[in-house]
Amino acid sequence: MKAIVIEQYGGREQLVERELETPELKGDQVVIDMKATSINPIDWKVREGYMKDNIPFEFPVILGWDAAGIIKEVGTEVKNFKVGDRVFARPATTRWGTYAEEVVVDEPLLAHLPDNIPFEEAAAVPLAGLTAWQCLVDFADIQEGDKVLIHAGSGGVGHYAIQIAKSFGAYVATTASGKNKDWVEELGPDLFIDYKEENFAEVLNDYDIVLDTLGGDIQSDSYKILKDGGRLVSITQPPKEEEAERHNVKAGFVFLDPKGEQLAELAKMMEKGKLTSVIGHRFDLSEEGLRQAHEVSESHHAKGKIVISI
């Protein structure tokens, strides 16, 4: 199969095309004939070697951890999926990622893809959508009427988080720059804050939940808008315990733990039109395509999701 791999850590030039054997299928796994994948910032963080102490990989490494396609082979113990099923997944964090024509995925990580959802839209969802879900639902226990601030509502995680929070009946504020205002507002937030014009910490107060996608001062300033007993959940930087205690806030860091059954919940929302993917950038599965895609992600100013058609 064709794959885009890295053979050592480094810059975008390390992304090279290779022919590799598809890994051997275990009993509880399926092989997906890949139709699309998407880019997440972790891809270039791994490529640069920033994650090598947390996630040690042997080379070559196929980056990418979002899959959408059609099952072409099933292991002997697979129960709920068959050859020909349209599926999507956030595969396990191994060196056999998704910038490839074929990907092997464990059954518990898979979800069926509704017929009305194109593969590109599906491939955008798993990593970013599940992260948003686990932050808001599992960690922050979001409830109807909660006031929620989503930082970077124009990013991969943020634009799904807005839609998930609205589906729970929350009041949602979000930050992004003015160039993204029109399309972000179509996702349904109640308040849009252009972070280049206004400081969120000066205009918001009494919030129940903040989803921190940026860290640093933005995380520290987020305590100022939370009510006593509020929740701060970060995906970039573990909050400091003493800071959280001082503000009487439940604060924590979420690192995505992929689960097929939660992805199936997102699939139901997608089928009903309650969760849509905004794809701001599209590339193909080639060295040049992936290098350009990483460049967009590394800018920190991607619009929605970056998708790779296969």
Ligand SMILES: NC(=O)c1ccc[n+]([C@@H]2O[C@H](COP(=O)([O-])OP(=O)(O)OC[C@H]3O[C@@H](n4cnc5c(N)ncnc54)[C@H](OP(=O)(O)O)[C@@H]3O)[C@@H](O)[C@H]2O)c1
């Ligand atoms: N812990 C986990 O499991 C996990 C999972 C997923 C992601 N992450 C991490 O979470 C972070 C966000 O991921 P992502 O995929 O959502 O990133 P992304 O798609 O690359 O985010 C880009 C967006 O951030 C916005 N942005 C940049 N600076 C901003 C600011 N100061 N205020 C508000 N918005 C700003 C940009 O909007 P403008 O162009 O308008 O500035 C852009 O649309 C990354 O660091 C990623 O590695 C962690």
